[in-house]
Amino acid sequence: METTYKAFSIYIEPNADRYSGGFEWSVSLNDEIISDGLAWSESDAEAAAKAFADSYKKTQLTVNDCTMTIEQSNQQEGFCWNLTDSEGLFITNGFDYSLAECVTSAKAAIEKYL
Helix, strand or coil: EEEEEEEEEEHHHHHHHHCCCCCEEEEEEEEEEEEEEEECHHHHHHHHHHHHHHCEEECCCCCCCCEEEEEEECCCEEEEEEEEEECEEEEEEECCCHHEEEEEHHHHHHHHHC
């Protein structure tokens, strides 16, 4: 099973270890696995993956030697972000509804900054 939940990709599949059983789950952000685990049932695996996504608040990405810090907004559905250069100096910040939009906005800001 593959699904999208709050901009995260969730993958659930039967455990490869037939003797242990259960289901493996993983949560990915921008094609990178940020958490995974094992649950007894598919529904438990989905619940665990969604619980992780709900608790995930902050990440940092490097874009063209600049650091982008992204946090889930507490005020509305979406993500607040800020961008600093390689020396930690503030460049700009913003709000986007998806992580992909955050990265696109950061790349545009970097092009203006450089």
